[in-house]
Amino acid sequence: MNSLRRQVLIHSVTAATAAGLGLPAWSAQARDGAGVDIHIELHAVPDHVAIRSGAQTRVWRYRGRLLRGAAGALDTSMLAPVIRVRRGQRMRIDLVNGLPEPTIIHWHGLHVPDDMDGHPRFSIAPGARYHYEFTVVDRAGSYWFHAHPHGRTGKQVYSGLAGLFLVSDEQEAALGLPAGAQDIPLIIQDREFDNDNQFVYLDEAQGAARHGGGTMGGGMMGPGMMGGGMRSMMAGMKGVLGDQILVNNRPNASLDVERRAHRVRLLNASNTRMYKLAWDDGSPLTVIGTDGGLLGAPVQRDYVMLAPAERVDLWVDFGRWPAGTERTLRSLAFEGGMNMGGMLGSGGGLADGAPFVVHRFRIGEGAARIAKLPERLTPIPPPQPHLAVNFDNPKVFELTMGMMIWGINGADFDMLGASEIETVKLGTQEIWEFRNDGRGSMMGMVMAHSMHVHGLQYRVLGRSMSNKFAAAYETVKDGLIDDGWKDTVLVMPGERVRILLRFADYTGLYLYHCHMLEHEDSGLMRNYLVKA
Numbered sequence: 001m002n003s004l005r006r007q008v009l010i011h012s013v014t015a016a017t018a019a020g021l022g023l024p025a026w027s028a029q030a031r032d033g034a035g036v037d038i039h040i041e042l043h044a045v046p047d048h049v050a051i052r053s054g055a056q057t058r059v060w061r062y063r064g065r066l067l068r069g070a071a072g073a074l075d076t077s078m079l080a081p082v083i084r085v086r087r088g089q090r091m092r093i094d095l096v097n098g099l100p101e102p103t104i105i106h107w108h109g110l111h112v113p114d115d116m117d118g119h120p121r122f123s124i125a126p127g128a129r130y131h132y133e134f135t136v137v138d139r140a141g142s143y144w145f146h147a148h149p150h151g152r153t154g155k156q157v158y159s160g161l162a163g164l165f166l167v168s169d170e171q172e173a174a175l176g177l178p179a180g181a182q183d184i185p186l187i188i189q190d191r192e193f194d195n196d197n198q199f200v201y202l203d204e205a206q207g208a209a210r211h212g213g214g215t216m217g218g219g220m221m222g223p224g225m226m227g228g229g230m231r232s233m234m235a236g237m238k239g240v241l242g243d244q245i246l247v248n249n250r251p252n253a254s255l256d257v258e259r260r261a262h263r264v265r266l267l268n269a270s271n272t273r274m275y276k277l278a279w280d281d282g283s284p285l286t287v288i289g290t291d292g293g294l295l296g297a298p299v300q301r302d303y304v305m306l307a308p309a310e311r312v313d314l315w316v317d318f319g320r321w322p323a324g325t326e327r328t329l330r331s332l333a334f335e336g337g338m339n340m341g342g343m344l345g346s347g348g349g350l351a352d353g354a355p356f357v358v359h360r361f362r363i364g365e366g367a368a369r370i371a372k373l374p375e376r377l378t379p380i381p382p383p384q385p386h387l388a389v390n391f392d393n394p395k396v397f398e399l400t401m402g403m404m405i406w407g408i409n410g411a412d413f414d415m416l417g418a419s420e421i422e423t424v425k426l427g428t429q430e431i432w433e434f435r436n437d438g439r440g441s442m443m444g445m446v447m448a449h450s451m452h453v454h455g456l457q458y459r460v461l462g463r464s465m466s467n468k469f470a471a472a473y474e475t476v477k478d479g480l481i482d483d484g485w486k487d488t489v490l491v492m493p494g495e496r497v498r499i500l501l502r503f504a505d506y507t508g509l510y511l512y513h514c515h516m517l518e519h520e521d522s523g524l525m526r527n528y529l530v531k532a
């Protein structure tokens, strides 16, 4: 039995209510996706869903419809659609914007041409459509997708515009990993609700002021100014935290599981919150995959850090625990989250780095069924940094803060611009170093960042840490998993992380940015340009 199907109750928009809301109808001409294996239409629409008891919560969501392809290619039983494809399949996806503002979808982690990648310059107006067509060339893995309009990504993702894009391939199939009801995707997010069960996000007026040029509006900060507007402005820069953890859009999430091996795919789709995931009984976690698919071999960790946009695939054998017991996946306490510097932020009762329960598993009564964890998963060639064109001279990207605005090497987002250091040559490899030294930071605020590069998977070459922040780093460092292919990497305060990137197949303009979405929306995002 598929527990996911059972666990989510969603009030869907029927055709009649869709018409009443002025939403676009399913298109008549949508069936022209000839020559593709899978054709999906995704409508970004306002909706209401039951999340907590009492009033329904207003959300923005993707309503999906499968126009071509096997039935399993699109699962709409949760708020977030789950798209399941095989490597090599040709996709067509039509996005229809039923929102009152521009939007676009980014396919996070996938290697696609730049006009298929969902850069904010391709945002479409309300009522408009965007046709995506691409072949899935990526390794089997847990990729995802989400809204990516200019300055509004945080707001739109918080409102519900995200989904999973799970790729399988023959290599993975040969391993016989747990599948079907034993393959459990868990999307972890934090939200704050008001008394009427509605999501609380940044104050819109403050958001507008921020995008209008980052003015502070009120001169110097003082304790008397820490009202709603100031709280919102600070949160707009530090990041939005919620005090309610949702898993697959459910609070207090729990699942009945059989006493056998499962594959649990975790996605941190939170705006800013990081997780330090561990079992409540102290058993190690067995990690089989990260952002870009399976690792070379399983690794065991006492805890795993999961920064915004990172994914981790766990092998969990529930048969190892007694029948009828409950196991809890928790987030443990850690230092170096965004409370660093001690300034007011959002998050209500649940600080970044505070401990809490993420998900419960109720283990069934039957006899344990034995399954063997493969010793080897998929081949991961060792990174070859000496092949990088700048092997002797890594490019440095400092994560900087100016007057209430984030940046990279002191520059904030420029829609069509890429500097010289951000220009790369097709077919080459480069080494980049993200430096989180706190350049330009105000009042000692140095925050963790979650650095994502669009359009490719990279390798992590190494990390170094300044002594000043070493104590906080101790509380997270054993949970960083850098062995496999990555598209997002946690860069802690005081840390420098070196990555190896390969610019293959496509020229064009792609993004790289912090995936703490309020950082991204307020300037910690730039383009890189791949030239022929």
Ligand code: C2O
Residues within 6 Å of the ligand: 106, 108, 146, 148, 309, 452, 454, 511, 513, 515
């Ligand atoms: Cu998942 Cu540019 O983002």
Ligand code: CU
Residues within 6 Å of the ligand: 448, 449, 450, 514, 515, 516, 519, 520, 524
């Ligand atoms: Cu950041």
